[in-house]
Amino acid sequence: MIGLVKAEVRKLFTTRLWWIMLLVMLVLIGVNLTFITAFAGVTNEAGGGAALPARDTAEWVQTAWSSGSGGSIFVMILGVVMITSEYRYQTVTGTFLTTPRRRRVIAAKLITGALVGLLFAVVALVVVAAVVIPATLLSGGELSLSESRIPQVSLGILVSTSLYGLFGIGLGALVRNQIAGIVGAVVWAYVIESIFTAIPVLHPVGKWLPGGAAQALMSIDVDTGLGRPEWLPAWGGALVLIGYGLLFAVVASATTVRRDIT
Amino acid sequence: MTAIEIRDLAKSFGSVKAVDGVSFTVEAGSVTGYLGPNGAGKTTTLRCLLGLVTPDSGEALVDGRRYVTLPQPVTEVGAVLEATSFHPGRTALDHLRILCAAAGLPDERASESLAMVGLADVADKRVGGFSLGMRQRLALSSALLGRPKIFILDEPANGLDPAGIEWLRGFLRHLAHDQGAAVLVSSHVLAEVEQTVDNVVIIAKGRLVRQGSLAELTTNGDSAIRIRASDAATLAPALEAAGAAVERVEDGLLRVRGMDATSVGQIALDQRVVLTEVTQERSDLQKVFLELTGER
Incomplete structure (x- = not known):
């Protein structure tokens, strides 16, 4: 199994997509952090409260820190591509000739997808830390791990980003068409999940989706102006995420094992 | 020794009977040509043999076992299926190193195998820039990674220029006659294999029509x-x-x-x-x- 994971890691790092995804993730997180930092504590002209808490508060640290979850979609796309490029370029033939026990191939891909997710999450967190810690200290804030919930948010980012790798692999195995898989992943993450997690009326459904469950795991407790969302408890979010991970793993395996490769 | 055995193999795709009750064997130390027009069922037979397609009935065995049950398949069987099965953005060496990792073979095998097919010079070039002939050689080198004793090649001469075909002929004869390998090579162009094969299996519309040595086939009843x-x-x-x-x-x-x-x-x-x-x-x-x- 170690050899198979090594093969999957090589497949990913011998093509260019991974660093393109990493770069785009860093740009996105950078833009997000710039926005969160620049508009921290700024009150609007109508005299209402600030949309974002001030930089010296624990709430701001928590909000800024959670932008490290921006890598999920890119890990999911990599997961989709890990499966669909095998069909697109027919390398799946060589893969299954070398390893005819296909479940082992899928297992290796799932492990690799999770590892890549972990890697992306670590990179994201390093960048976030490099911006947020100086920003809050320079603004006169104190860095309190317990009040800003940095460990919990970080753990949530690590776990959820990893699992998005599995989601991508499951989706890829299901659709097998690369473009359809990537479009599906983007639509899912940016349209469907955004709607269900942003609009309070839809929260009863949204909290059961992977995005909502990831939020629950991070226990982000900041009013974004649309009302305080009612997430699942953190452990519930973890269970839901793992459930999705298992579901997608089963989907990936079931759709691949008996298929004729022609 | 019987290296490959196909017994009453049948496979339908929808209502089309791609392979319909085909049986034949391939012995070690010989090159067997698997011939038939396009769409005769050659590729389906080979893919059943390699565990990529599940047959409806019958058996396809290598060394008496189903391919999917082999513990280290690439060390027993080297297969070349399509020339297009490479990621264009990956280098030739990386492609082989991936297979080495998956098969648990040492990485040196990758460059060794490239040298055996004459691709050592382009090991670090992306496959996207390769000609069809170079891709065929790369596919052949991937079949050589595990130093197997059974070779299964589907239309390996496709896209090769005359010099490449000549090289392939020599290479297949060398594998079978000098190294004692069993070689099963499919083709729809008889001339490609005529000078290479010892035995011939002919298939048409999914059914076996003739099996025998090349000599038997050419000196049939009315020869003089x-x-x-x-x-x-x-x-x-x-x-x-x-x-x-x-x-x-x-x-x-x-x-x-x-x-x-x-x-x-x-x-x-x-x-x-x-x-x-x-x-x-x-x-x-x-x-x-x-x-x-x-x-x-």
């Missing part, structure tokens, strides 16, 4: 022996007396049917006639092929 003799007038009646059908082509030249060359020679010796030419007339293999596959 051309004989030039010092005294044809004496020899001809003697041959006829022994049961052969003799045609007097011209002065001193006979065409003999229904008798093998050994018997002809023996009778000539008995009659004290000097033979100046004995030629086995081979029927045109291409003609046989077209007749058998119903393409004519």
Whole structure:
């Protein structure tokens, strides 16, 4: 199994997509952090409260820190591509000739997808830390791990980003068409999940989706102006995420094992 | 030793019977040509053999076992299927190193195998820039990684230039005759394999139409022996007396049917006639092929 994971890691790092995804993730997180930092504590002209808490508060640290979850979609796309490029370029033939026990191939891909997710999450967190810690200290804030919930948010980012790798692999195995898989992943993450997690009326459904469950795991407790969302408890979010991970793993395996490769 | 055994294999895709009750064997140390027109079921047979397609019924075995049950398949069977099965953005060496990792083989095998097919110079080039012939060589080198003793190649000559085909012929003969490997090679172009194969299996519309050695196939029932003799007038009646059908082509030249060359020679010796030419007339293999596959 170690050899198979090594093969999957090589497949990913011998093509260019991974660093393109990493770069785009860093740009996105950078833009997000710039926005969160620049508009921290700024009150609007109508005299209402600030949309974002001030930089010296624990709430701001928590909000800024959670932008490290921006890598999920890119890990999911990599997961989709890990499966669909095998069909697109027919390398799946060589893969299954070398390893005819296909479940082992899928297992290796799932492990690799999770590892890549972990890697992306670590990179994201390093960048976030490099911006947020100086920003809050320079603004006169104190860095309190317990009040800003940095460990919990970080753990949530690590776990959820990893699992998005599995989601991508499951989706890829299901659709097998690369473009359809990537479009599906983007639509899912940016349209469907955004709607269900942003609009309070839809929260009863949204909290059961992977995005909502990831939020629950991070226990982000900041009013974004649309009302305080009612997430699942953190452990519930973890269970839901793992459930999705298992579901997608089963989907990936079931759709691949008996298929004729022609 | 039987390296490959196909027994009553059948596979349908929808209502199309791609392979319909095919049986044949391939022995170690020989090259077997698996011939048939496009769409005859060659690729489906090979993919059943390699565990990529699940047959509806029958068996396809390598070394007496199903491919999917082999613990280290690439060390027993080297397969070349399509020339297009590479990621264009990956280098040739990286492609092989991935397979090495998956098969648990040392990484050195990758560059060794590239050298064996003459691709050492382009090891670090992306496959996207390769010609079809180079891709075929790369595919062949991936089959060599595990140093197997059984080779299964689907249309390996596709896209090769004449020099490449000549190289491939030599390479396949070397694998079978010098290294004792069993080689099963499919083709829809008879001329590509005619000079390489020892045995022939011909398939058409999913059904086996002929199996045998190349010699058996070309010297079928109506083949004749051309004989030039010092005294044809004496020899001809003697041959006829022994049961052969003799045609007097011209002065001193006979065409003999229904008798093998050994018997002809023996009778000539008995009659004290000097033979100046004995030629086995081979029927045109291409003609046989077209007749058998119903393409004519």
